[in-house]
Amino acid sequence: MSEAFGFRTFGGPEVQEFFDRPDPVPSPAEVLVRVTAAGVNPLDFKLRSGALPGFYGERPFPQVMGAEAAGVVLAVGSEVEGLAVGDAVFGMAYTGAGAYARTTLLLGSHTARKPEGLRDDWAATIPVxxxxxxxxxxxxxxxxxxxxxxxxxxxxxxxxxxxxxxxxxxxxxxxxxxxxxxxxxxxxxxxxxxxxxxxxxxxxxxxxxxxxxxxxxxxxxxxxxxxxxxxxxxxxxxxxxxxxxxxxxxxVRRRAARADLERAAALMVEGRLDPHVVRTYPLARSAEALALLEDGHAVGKIVIDMTE
Ligand SMILES: NC(=O)c1ccc[n+]([C@@H]2O[C@H](COP(=O)([O-])OP(=O)(O)OC[C@H]3O[C@@H](n4cnc5c(N)ncnc54)[C@H](OP(=O)(O)O)[C@@H]3O)[C@@H](O)[C@H]2O)c1
Structure with missing residues (x-):
């Protein structure tokens, strides 16, 4: 079991809560990661509010918040190519497993190895x-x-x-x-x-x-x-x-497959793109991180740092 932050019913910030969940089991297309950092996005509170029903298809409650993460691979689905246990990676928690959690699932095709020298809190802002x-x-x-x-x-x-x-x-x-x-x-x-x-x-x-x-x-x-x-x-x-x-x-026509993630990571490593992570919060303060963004006036990016 590990800690996760999410909701059991759609609503405002008052429905948010912590709970324990078993490590999710990767499908053949997914990797299980130990999350090191999770990006905070308007998508997270839009999903919590129920404004985007069916965004991830049918998804049972409780739902964990967060759509993007950096982390370390713990297990690899049988169809995932190019990633191995122990790799430092970042990617889309597209399948709805959530990223405000100690462990999550990332879609293998939308996950890339983190290049040397790229900080986890920066990598976690790339997928979205x-x-x-x-x-x-x-x-x-x-x-x-x-x-x-x-x-x-x-x-x-x-x-x-x-x-x-x-x-x-x-x-x-x-x-x-x-x-x-x-x-x-x-x-x-x-x-x-x-x-x-x-x-x-x-x-x-x-x-x-x-x-x-x-x-x-x-x-x-x-x-x-x-x-x-x-x-x-x-x-x-x-x-x-x-x-x-x-x-x-x-x-916008969205592309966040591995090659797209790698391109953005290269820009960061080359010093051409700085996500301006202005605030990091520990998982225990996820509600504050979200409130800052939901207020509508956050400057730059907000990230949940699981190592804090
Ligand atoms: N389609 C996708 O895949 C995708 C991906 C990422 C994001 N999005 C969406 O794109 C939007 C932006 O995302 P984000 O992460 O950048 O959100 P954000 O950090 O909240 O940025 C939105 C910015 O707009 C400013 N703003 C609000 N009203 C304004 C106005 N009338 N004129 C000018 N600026 C105004 C806000 O603050 P100030 O008023 O203080 O300037 C805020 O800085 C969100 O709706 C998000 O859900 C979609």
């Missing part, structure tokens, strides 16, 4: 946030010297997207709240604080002819406010709001 950033920038495929607007630049995906875009030679304008300015500017973003009044006139001042592309991490009314600034609507990619298609844009 860093690969989303790569996917969004790849999908736009804008030429060097063009300008991309990142709506919601200061959060986990936004700060990674800004760095990937800058690394490709793009000019980056980003929107966010006041606590995001310093970090956004530090990674080369021209920052517009959406709490200081309407954003569109200030964005128009920065890009009088409009922007070449938009990566949206906020959705809803905020997406609709900034979308008209994009010269060609097909260059709008939302990571969060499927109604982006009504504006002529696209939802």
């Amino acid at each position: 946030a860093a690969t989303s950033a790569l996917d969004a920038v790849d999908q736009l495929d804008l030429p060097e010297g063009t300008t991309v607007l990142i709506n919601g630049v200061g959060g986990g995906v936004g700060i990674a997207t800004a760095q990937v875009a800058r690394d490709r030679g793009l000019n980056v304008i980003g929107t966010g709240g006041p606590t995001k300015r310093a970090l956004a500017e530090a990674v080369g973003v021209t920052f517009v604080d959406y709490t200081e009044g309407p954003v569109v006139p200030r964005l128009r001042d920065l890009a009088p002819d409009g922007v070449d592309g938009l990566v949206d991490l906020v959705g809803g009314a905020s997406l609709r406010t900034v979308a008209p600034l994009v010269r060609e609507p097909k260059y709008i990619v939302s990571v969060t709001d499927g109604t982006v298609t009504e504006l002529g844009g696209e939802m």
Whole structure:
């Protein structure tokens, strides 16, 4: 039995609790890992709230939170290639076993060996946030010297997207709240604080002819406010709001298979991508970690460090 953090019914933070569970048994496609670090994502509280029923198919309660982890392989499913017991890895807890736990299951095809020199708390942010950033920038495929607007630049995906875009030679304008300015500017973003009044006139001042592309991490009314600034609507990619298609844009096409994870890890090792893990919490303080993100104003990434 080992400790896990999750919920027995859908609801708000009040339904979260710790419980013990037996080590999950890997299917032929999975690996069992001892978790060293787990990324904290909005997906975790969206699943807890019941807003995404069927996301992992039929899943019994209690459910464990967390979709991405770094760890050490304890057992390998019969069909998993290229991973062995004892490997330090990171990957998607895609099958719903949860990552806020001492042990979990990762999908072998969506799990990679952790390169030498990559910290566990950084590796644990790759499967959801860093690969989303790569996917969004790849999908736009804008030429060097063009300008991309990142709506919601200061959060986990936004700060990674800004760095990937800058690394490709793009000019980056980003929107966010006041606590995001310093970090956004530090990674080369021209920052517009959406709490200081309407954003569109200030964005128009920065890009009088409009922007070449938009990566949206906020959705809803905020997406609709900034979308008209994009010269060609097909260059709008939302990571969060499927109604982006009504504006002529696209939802991000996600890829987080082993090769994608390895690509993001290489960028981190080469010093080209820093996930800006601003806070780590021990498993015992998972509720605080989630509350910080659920409040909607977390700066950078939050990670649960199982070694704390
Ligand atoms: N499709 C996928 O596979 C996938 C993968 C990863 C994430 N996502 C989704 O993408 C979204 C972003 O994820 P994340 O991890 O980056 O979340 P996050 O860390 O919470 O970042 C979202 C950011 O948007 C800012 N924001 C809120 N309202 C805004 C507004 N009106 N204008 C500009 N900025 C605003 C927030 O804080 P401030 O207001 O303080 O600036 C926050 O920094 C979430 O909805 C998540 O579920 C989807």
